[in-house]
Amino acid sequence: MAWVRDMQIHRKILVACLFLSGFLVGCAGVVSGPAGGSSSNSAAGKADALSCAVGKEVRVALPANPSTGFSWGLASKPDPSILKSEGADLVPAPSATPGAVGTGGDAVWTFRCLSPGTTTFRLVYRRVWEVGVPPAQSKLYEVRVEPSF
Template sequence: MRYFMKRLLVLLGATLALTACAPSLFPVEMPVTASLSDSGGTASLVPYQPLVVRLPTNPSTGYGWRYTVTGDDVLRLDTVSGEAPAPNGMVGVPGEQVWSFRAQGAGRAVLTYVYERAWEKSTPPAKTFTLTIEVAPGQ
């Protein structure tokens, strides 16, 4: 019985030691979030770090965001979603559109968004959003 208890304590100790090391073995970077007020700025990321872009929208007006990425291939789009605060099924209420990206490798890219109506080809966009992304080399 005493031998069994010693083995159990050694096993528990080893498990605790490995668990304590886990955060440094598998780092998880917090997402960087950008909104309209960050336009013209720079977001610094490390490889595999998430970037979340949240922009106001109201699709009932006919306007929508369109984006382009120029520069190094450092971002991968993960998801696009719409989040509207429309209570009780109200229609036409402004909301938010959310793009989730993930940094890939080191480099620099520029995200450019335009808020426009697709059918108004000669009209300038109602809003624009630009963000420079700098991804540092991994460690």
């Protein structure tokens, strides 16, 4: 009868191992890209067109979820005599519970229009520590700054 008791112990260990492995597989989800899927306007080489008057601001809002490790950053800066970056703020999604961890929102980039002209800039969505890895998203913008009247 000792073999029956050993078999029961082995069965319990097997069930525990299967449960643990299933749990670990479920927790090991892979983030393949940013929140909201992966879109890019740079693959076709086309820029999104924006315009503003001198002295005004232009804002770009892009879906983001910093809890995934991804963040938007300037890959190519605009001409500083035409357009100045004033940085980005994360605006939580309207449905997010205040103070909740892991919720996404929008990264809102603000640019000050300084003088008439046209310039471009590129924002990329990537993990900053992943060197040599292409960004999950890339957005190219062309901004036309017009004189204010």
